[in-house]
Structure formats: structure tokens, C-alpha cells
Amino acid sequence: MVRHDGAAWCASGTRPGRTVAWGAGLILITTQRGPRPADLADVRATNLAVVLRFVRANAPCSRADIAASTGLNKATVSSLVAELIDRRLIRETGLTENRIGRPATMLVLDGAPYAAIGLEVGLDELTVVAVDLAGTELLAWRRAFDGSAASPGRAVSAIAALASRAVKRVSGQGRQVLGLTVAVPGLVDAAGTVRLATTLGWRDLPLGADLRRALREPSFDVVVENDANLAALAEYRQGPYAGTAHLVHLTGGAGLGAGVIVDGRLLRGGRGFAGELGHVSLDPTGPVCPCGRRGCLEALAGIPALIRRALPDTAEDGPITDFAPEVDRIRARARRGDPAVLAALAETGRHLGHGVALLANLVNPEVVLLGGYFSVLAPWLLPAAEAELVARALAPEAGGTRLLASTFGTGAAAAGGAARTLEAVDAGRLPRHEPDPGRAGRGAVGGDASRKAPHRATGRPGPEPESGTPGEDVDALPSALAASPPGTATDNR
Numbered sequence: 001m002v003r004h005d006g007a008a009w010c011a012s013g014t015r016p017g018r019t020v021a022w023g024a025g026l027i028l029i030t031t032q033r034g035p036r037p038a039d040l041a042d043v044r045a046t047n048l049a050v051v052l053r054f055v056r057a058n059a060p061c062s063r064a065d066i067a068a069s070t071g072l073n074k075a076t077v078s079s080l081v082a083e084l085i086d087r088r089l090i091r092e093t094g095l096t097e098n099r100i101g102r103p104a105t106m107l108v109l110d111g112a113p114y115a116a117i118g119l120e121v122g123l124d125e126l127t128v129v130a131v132d133l134a135g136t137e138l139l140a141w142r143r144a145f146d147g148s149a150a151s152p153g154r155a156v157s158a159i160a161a162l163a164s165r166a167v168k169r170v171s172g173q174g175r176q177v178l179g180l181t182v183a184v185p186g187l188v189d190a191a192g193t194v195r196l197a198t199t200l201g202w203r204d205l206p207l208g209a210d211l212r213r214a215l216r217e218p219s220f221d222v223v224v225e226n227d228a229n230l231a232a233l234a235e236y237r238q239g240p241y242a243g244t245a246h247l248v249h250l251t252g253g254a255g256l257g258a259g260v261i262v263d264g265r266l267l268r269g270g271r272g273f274a275g276e277l278g279h280v281s282l283d284p285t286g287p288v289c290p291c292g293r294r295g296c297l298e299a300l301a302g303i304p305a306l307i308r309r310a311l312p313d314t315a316e317d318g319p320i321t322d323f324a325p326e327v328d329r330i331r332a333r334a335r336r337g338d339p340a341v342l343a344a345l346a347e348t349g350r351h352l353g354h355g356v357a358l359l360a361n362l363v364n365p366e367v368v369l370l371g372g373y374f375s376v377l378a379p380w381l382l383p384a385a386e387a388e389l390v391a392r393a394l395a396p397e398a399g400g401t402r403l404l405a406s407t408f409g410t411g412a413a414a415a416g417g418a419a420r421t422l423e424a425v426d427a428g429r430l431p432r433h434e435p436d437p438g439r440a441g442r443g444a445v446g447g448d449a450s451r452k453a454p455h456r457a458t459g460r461p462g463p464e465p466e467s468g469t470p471g472e473d474v475d476a477l478p479s480a481l482a483a484s485p486p487g488t489a490t491d492n493r
């Protein structure tokens with residue numbers, strides 16, 4: 001389910017609106033409550049985006065619906081719709097709605113000729129997803145990746161290789177790639193340089209520039225962003241909590257970060273480094289954190305800390321680089337009622353609740369979503385976490401903050417990476433116009449993607465049922481169980 005509350009209402013000024021402006025590697029979600037000023041140089045592009053957002057939110061709808069709701073006059077709407085149809089961003093359904101007077105032709109989102117790609121860098125795997133403009137998933141691949149052992153140079157090569165395959169796949173289907181967004185567990189500046197990623201051992205790595213070079217300076221945007229920020233964007237844009245104005249996503253992978261949306265805006269801070277909840281110190285005498293400090297939330301409640309606590313035998317194996325099998329073991333033992341594992345999960349839950357209480361006091365979120373591997377273990381983490389949250393937050397009932405499991409599982413940041421590009425289109429950064437009469441005849445581009453059944457858990461569309469697709473549906477991997485064994489690529493090309 002995709003919600004775009006009121007975005008298309010900007011022109012009328014009668015309802016709150018939401019738009020997304022962005023620059024080099026920058027996401028800025030703003031909430032507008034009045035008439036939208038003609039702040040973009042191209043008023044027509046703005047109006048095209050208004051119509052596009054309306055159709056995304058309200059399809060099927062007619063030209064008259066658009067005119068009535070946006071305040072644009074009918075002639076302008078007809079002209080804008082004609083251009084959007086020409087650009088294959090929307091299409092007529094062939095259905096009409098009988099009304100008083102002439103029957104109205106209904107419009108729906110098209111966007112099948114376009115693709116947005118999100119790629120998530122984890123410590124143990126790379127995940128890439130591509131969606132078309134309607135949000136329909138085109139591919140979802142995972143690849144084993146040893147982020148702790150790979151040098152930055154080798155890591156860039158692996159990321160570029162997977163991105164390149166995804167680009168090749170969707171381009172081969174006749175689609176125009178609109179953007180590639182790479183999610184990294186670390187501090188990323190506006191230029192796409194990873195200033196610090198402790199779990200990966202990266203410092204001042206110009207990932208954006210390196211990837212653009214490795215991809216031979218592509219015509220589409222290559223953006224690098226913090227993984228928690230993108231995961232929060234995915235939650236805000238789709239899934240059961242879409243449109244929640246005060247929302248937090250906690251990543252549960254090698255690191256622990258918070259993507260924080262406040263009043264519909266992603267909280268980035270002065271240099272874009274906000275949300276490092278994992279490195280808030282809860283216990284100065286606690287265990288050493290990968291950042292070098294002691295007692296950080298990440299060192300107490302991160303997935304590696306949980307694995308060491310619940311499965312003490314793993315200490316003999318050295319650093320853990322593949323979490324999925326260990327998380328699977330923890331879950332299996334928890335299901336069997338293993339007291340030591342249940343105690344370890346409860347202790348981890350208490351630390352998480354402590355951290356969330358800090359968020360509750362500072363930003364009073366409506367929902368805090370446990371992401372990544374936390375979501376798999378949520379049934380055992382949540383009771384202790386909720387009790388700790390209520391005990392530590394100042395406001396009664398923790399200010400209404402609800403602590404819940406994310407429905408994305410792992411891969412939320414990859415989905416958010418693709419969503420970032422779609423947000424930019426919705427905000428008026430329309431794809432370059434390439435009239436190509438031959439394109440419509442290419443069978444590979446399905447024009448009816450919007451009819452696909454939504455995903456059972458997330459409400460997101462299911463995967464393209466394409467014969468020979470070597471990838472797998474990320475969404476169909478609800479747990480750590482389904483991740484690939486080390487050295488195994490799920491994309492077998």
C-alpha cells in the first residue's frame with residue numbers, strides 16, 4: 001500500500017501536503033500546510049508532478065477528478081495528462097465511469113518503462129531491488145558479501161558489479177534507469193562519501209564517486225545514503241505504517257541505527273549524521289563497542305552482542321560475519337523454550353527498550369519499528385523492550401510510542417533506496433523525455449504492472465514472474481533462515 005497523504009492537494013491549498021526535494025545525496029521531506037508556492041523554475045514540471053502524485057494516490061481517476069481536487073483548470077489538466085501519457089508515466093485504462101453527462105475515461109499510473117534501483121550494503125550480504133515507477137518489484141537479489149574482510153576497493157568492486165547486473169537487467173527490458181541509491185551502515189555526507197562505517201571498517205571512502213566511475217559515469221543519479229534513513233523512508237512510503245508522521249526504524253544488522261522521521265520529515269541534522277542511537281552510551285562500564293567507546297546501545301543490544309549472549313559457543317569462532325544462521329539458531333531455541341536463550345533475548349530487549357525510551361523522550365515517535373534481524377526475533381524482544389520503554393520514558397504510556405516489528409525484514413534499506421528515487425519523481429524531478437514510438441511495442445515492458453497482487457506481508461507488489469530470473473524475492477525471505485549460505489550468490493548469472 002502506498003500512501004501519499006495530500007501530496008496532490010498542494011495546488012489547492014486546502015489540505016496538508018507533502019513533497020520531497022533533494023539535491024546531491026540529500027533527502028528532504030517537507031510538510032506543507034498552505035498553497036504551494038511556485039518555487040520550482042518550471043511551473044509546468046511542478047504541475048505535472050501534482051497530477052502524477054494525484055493519480056498515484058487516487059487511481060483510477062478521471063481528468064475531471066484531477067481538476068476538481070487540484071484546482072487546476074480542465075484545459076490545463078488535459079494538457080498535463082496528455083504529456084504524462086506521452087511520457088508513459090500514466091495511462092488510460094480503457095474503462096469509463098458513467099456520470100451525468102459524458103462518460104469519463106479513467107487514468108492509472110503507468111511508469112513501466114522506468115526503473116529505480118536500491119542497493120543495501122550489509123556486513124554479510126548485499127541486497128539489490130529494482131521497482132518500476134508504480135512501485136512494482138522488478139527484481140530482488142541477494143549476494144553473500146564479507147564486508148569485514150573485504151578491502152574498500154574490493155567492496156566497491158562487488159557493489160558496482162551487483163549494481164551493474166541490476167542495471168543491465170532492467171535496461172535489457174527496455175526500461176530507463178532513473179537512479180541508483182546505495183544504503184550504507186554508517187555516516188554518509190552530502191557528497192556520497194562514507195565518513196565512517198565502523199562495522200565495515202570504512203573511513204572517508206568516496207563511495208559515490210567510486211561507484212560512478214566504476215559504472216562509467218552513468219546518465220542516472222548515483223546516491224549514497226545512510227541505511228537507517230532509507231529504511232525509515234521505505235516505512236514512511238509503503239507498508240502498514242506508511243504516512244505515519246512520527247516514525248522511527250531501528251536497523252538490526254551488524255550495526256544499530258535509527259532512521260527518524262519527525263512531522264513527516266527525515267531528521268538529518270546539520271551534516272546528515274543524526275540518528276546514531278546505537279552509539280549512545282547506556283553503560284560506561286559496559287562492553288567495548290566497534291566505535292571504540294564502552295557501553296553503547298549497539299554493544300549491548302546489537303545483533304552481534306545478542307548472538308554472543310545467546311550462543312556463548314560462538315565466541316570460539318572469532319568475529320561473526322554471517323548472522324543469518326546464528327539468528328536462526330536463536331529463534332529455534334527460543335521456540336523450544338531454552339531458558340538461557342530466552343533470558344538473553346529478554347536482556348537484549350531491555351537494552352533496546354532503554355534506547356527507545358531515549359527516543360521517546362526526545363522525539364516522541366508514534367511508532368518505533370524493529371528492523372532487520374530484530375524483526376525476526378521481535379516476539380521475544382518486544383515484551384521486555386516495551387516494559388523498559390514504559391518504565392524509562394517520562395510521559396505516561398511512553399507518550400503513546402508503540403514498539404512494533406517491521407514488516408520489511410532485512411532489505412528495508414534497499415527498498416528505501418528505490419523509494420528515494422520515486423519520491424524525487426513525485427516531487428517533480430520527472431524522467432527525461434525520450435519519445436520512442438518503438439518502445440511501446442517491446443514486449444518486455446509490461447504495461448499492466450499495477451494489477452499485480454500485493455505482497456502478503458508488506459502490501460508491496462510481488463516479484464515480476466519472469467522466466468529465467470535468477471534472483472529471488474527479498475520480501476519472500478521473512479527471516480534469517482532464508483539468507484544464502486556464505487559464498488553462494490542467489491543471482492546465479
Ligand SMILES: [Zn+2]
Nearest residue numbers: 279289291296
Ligand atoms: Zn559505539
